Amino acid sequence: MSKHFQHDVLIIGSGAAGLSLALELPSTTKIAMICKGDLIEGSTYWAQGGIAAVLDKDDSVESHLEDTLNSGGNLCHADAVRFTVENSRDTIDWLVDQGVEFSRNTDEQQSLHLTKEGGHSQRRIVHAADATGRAVSETLTQRALEADNIHIFSQRLAINLITEEGRCQGAYVLNGDSDHVDVFQAKFIALATGGASKAYLYTSNPDGASGDGIAMAWRAGCRVANMEFNQFHPTCLYHPQAKSFLITEAIRGEGGKLLLPNGERFMDRYDKRGELAPRDIVARAIDHEMKRLGSDCVYLDISHKSPDFLLHHFPTVKARCLELGIDITRDPIPVVPAAHYTCGGVMVDTNGCTDIPNLYAIGETSFTGLHGANRMASNSLLECMVYGHSAARDITTKLTSAAAPLAAADWDESQVTDSDExxxxxxxxxxxxxxxxxxxxxxxxxxxxxxxxxxxxxxxxxxxxxxxxxxxxxxxxxxxxxxxxxxxxxxxxxxxxxxxxxxxxxxxxxxxxxxxxxxxxxxxxx
Missing domain, CATH: 1.20.58.100 (Fumarate reductase/succinate dehydrogenase flavoprotein-like, C-terminal domain)
Incomplete structure (x- = not known):
């Protein structure tokens, strides 16, 4: 027998996008947040690099916009890029207000430390050492747990959206603890389920990145766009025990060099920007060299930096590599490309609205037009929060006038049996x-x-x-x-x-x- 739940807003997913939406809605809003596993298990938690934002006096919105357009292969939507970049400073201020502890300089003002990554012409990456996603995820999760109006349902997996009278009214959700399918209904539903890089054999993503929101929206009648643009991160740790461990792009931003097995650099042959070329160029170069040489991997060397610098800037990478017998203060890191980010997704406007009334899509699930043919490093977490907040503003204006959802039928299991295959x-x-x-x-x-x-x-x-x-x-x-x-x-x-x-x-x-x-x-x- 299905259990039925009624809320004002149903958020499917608990990463940066979903949490940003939940925390920006009025405290009187009754919110259900569906988590596939535990609350901290999505891609946000594992993001190492940082969040791109225009903060430095030598930087500008126009510069960030131009870098993004150049990285995106002339396919970015300029209005979406400008909307996102213009909201970057407010996003960082909001995260600081929430309590996220970013890395800071040692000056009197304790200003935020900015690093540089591929495709960026300026230092504009705000970060928390090399574990920015974890800092953001843990802080926002704690805020959600403290909020009386946010009801978190763990070990739940959405199956299908419920649509009646041309609008979305909820979702059928598998309860992993009971194996029963429950009915969650709300005035507004937001898909924040992340991307689909688990479609590939080698990926930097956690196991949950199975494209659930994109698939559900497609089955419900939403258009999708630019699904052919799958970003392969150039540097995933190559080691039999290093499942899905990413080597942050910030290592290349701080001077890390890509090397062939014989110690020879090669990126300058492919792009004048060398190791700091956009990810598609670097990934193709590595793929070509591996196939040309019959090599299992290439190497990323940052050993010319001091041990203190590496410990301060890359403690997570240093510790994980050391566990596997790789001392990054002396040894180059074996790396390979791996599926990393889904640039396409469910088509939305600047409020995150999809083709179906009352249904929103935010974060990696969505297609906003920001990333074009290639996402620029550290624009993804920014997009999650900018669009999470814009969706919250839009939902807030509609909440009081929105009709309650029609009662939905129980999930029908009468014609199926337990599988023995x-x-x-x-x-x-x-x-x-x-x-x-x-x-x-x-x-x-x-x-x-x-x-x-x-x-x-x-x-x-x-x-x-x-x-x-x-x-x-x-x-x-x-x-x-x-x-x-x-x-x-x-x-x-x-x-x-x-x-x-x-x-x-x-x-x-x-x-x-x-x-x-x-x-x-x-x-x-x-």
């Missing part, structure tokens, strides 16, 4: 992630994409058959969502007959004169 799920999960890595990775071709599409379509048929006949489980729900998002990525990549930013194809190596978004519409084939 879970091996099918694990096999399909592995197959999907492998063909996405092999055929839809850093370098693509039409032939590879068509192969991937045939496999994705067949896989979805098998998954839908399984979904129709057996009780849902966490693994099945995530696999279903990943398969949906994988097909969206493939179809978007097939549609783009050029190379731009993160989408690089050997069949169309040049960019077209006009930069256009790839927009997919449900029930329409592109």
């Amino acid at each position: 879970d091996v099918v799920i694990s096999h399909n999960w592995d197959e999907l992630r492998r063909f996405m890595w092999d055929y839809v990775g850093i370098v693509r071709t039409d032939k590879r994409l068509q192969r991937a599409l045939r496999r994705a379509e067949l896989l979805q048929q098998e998954i839908n058959d399984y979904y129709s006949n057996y009780k849902v489980s966490n693994d099945l729900i995530e696999l279903r969502n990943l398969a949906t998002v994988a097909e969206l990525i493939i179809r978007s990549a097939i549609t783009r007959k050029e190379s731009r930013g993160l989408h690089y194809t050997l069949d169309y190596p040049n960019a077209l004169p006009e930069a256009l978004d790839t927009i997919l519409t449900p029930n329409a084939r592109n």
